[in-house]
Amino acid sequence: MSDLILYRDPLHQNILLPDATGQGLAVQANHHVIVHRGQALLLDPGGHKVFNQIFSDVSSLNGAPEVTHIFLSHQDPDIVAATNGWLMITDANAYVSELWTRFVPHFGVDALLEERLIAIPDGGCWLDLAGSELLVLPAHFLHSCGNFQLYDPTAKILYTGDLGASIGTAAREVTDFDAHLPYITAFHRRYMASGAILKRWVAMVRALDIDIIAPQHGALLRGKTLVDTFLDWCENLECGLDLMQNTYQIPPKA
Numbered sequence: 397m398s399d400l401i402l403y404r405d406p407l408h409q410n411i412l413l414p415d416a417t418g419q420g421l422a423v424q425a426n427h428h429v430i431v432h433r434g435q436a437l438l439l440d441p442g443g444h445k446v447f448n449q450i451f452s453d454v455s456s457l458n459g460a461p462e463v464t465h466i467f468l469s470h471q472d473p474d475i476v477a478a479t480n481g482w483l484m485i486t487d488a489n490a491y492v493s494e495l496w497t498r499f500v501p502h503f504g505v506d507a508l509l510e511e512r513l514i515a516i517p518d519g520g521c522w523l524d525l526a527g528s529e530l531l532v533l534p535a536h537f538l539h540s541c542g543n544f545q546l547y548d549p550t551a552k553i554l555y556t557g558d559l560g561a562s563i564g565t566a567a568r569e570v571t572d573f574d575a576h577l578p579y580i581t582a583f584h585r586r587y588m589a590s591g592a593i594l595k596r597w598v599a600m601v602r603a604l605d606i607d608i609i610a611p612q613h614g615a616l617l618r619g620k621t622l623v624d625t626f627l628d629w630c631e632n633l634e635c636g637l638d639l640m641q642n643t644y645q646i647p648p649k650a
């Protein structure tokens with residue numbers, strides 16, 4: 397499997413790296429890179445199993461861009477477990493929710509590198525990648541309580557982390573949303589916190605000009621029609637607390 401170039405102009409590229417996850421129990425994960433003027437932002441680089449492959453793939457990108465930013469959408473191991481390695485082999489800063497800066501170091505972030513683990517405030521922020529402004533959007537409880545997404549206004553790509561994730565499909569892009577539903581429905585009903593939060597998220601992102609929604613697992617959604625169809629689906633989804641009113645009971649003995 398090769399790189400998928402999602403956007404390219406002379407100064408700016410958005411690349412989905414080849415799938416490095418392999419077989420086994422570890423959930424498939426996508427690894428995206430944004431390159432601008434020779435600097436690179438790596439999104440959700442993952443854990444130790446994929447570290448060598450991702451490093452090699454990023455190093456072999458056209459022009460061998462310098463990784464200056466690492467964006468961590470939330471605290472899960474498939475996102476942050478190899479943060480120490482990335483901080484050791486690059487001079488990048490890694491950005492994660494202020495809720496998680498005291499927890500990520502338990503994966504073994506060296507004390508000398510801790511100052512490069514930067515807290516994202518709850519309201520989000522902008523990141524400057526060699527002059528290209530990237531928007532860090534709050535998406536708390538979708539699914540983590542300290543959760544961010546990244547919007548690239550140049551490429552019009554919204555990187556949504558676990559929101560939009562599909563499980564069990566090898567497709568890299570969605571072609572038919574109805575046929576795609578079996579791969580996303582159960583995941584969203586259980587991993588996303590509530591329909592009320594999804595509605596607020598949809599209202600926020602409808603203000604953005606989005607060509608591609610790129611989740612951290614499974615297939616991406618390309619084109620306004622698929623993006624709008626996905627947002628409509630999110631807006632009306634019952635999930636999380638909506639479905640768990642009777643869950644909080646002591647289980648019977650086996």
Ligand code: FE
Pocket residue numbers: 470472539540558
């Ligand atoms: Fe997660």
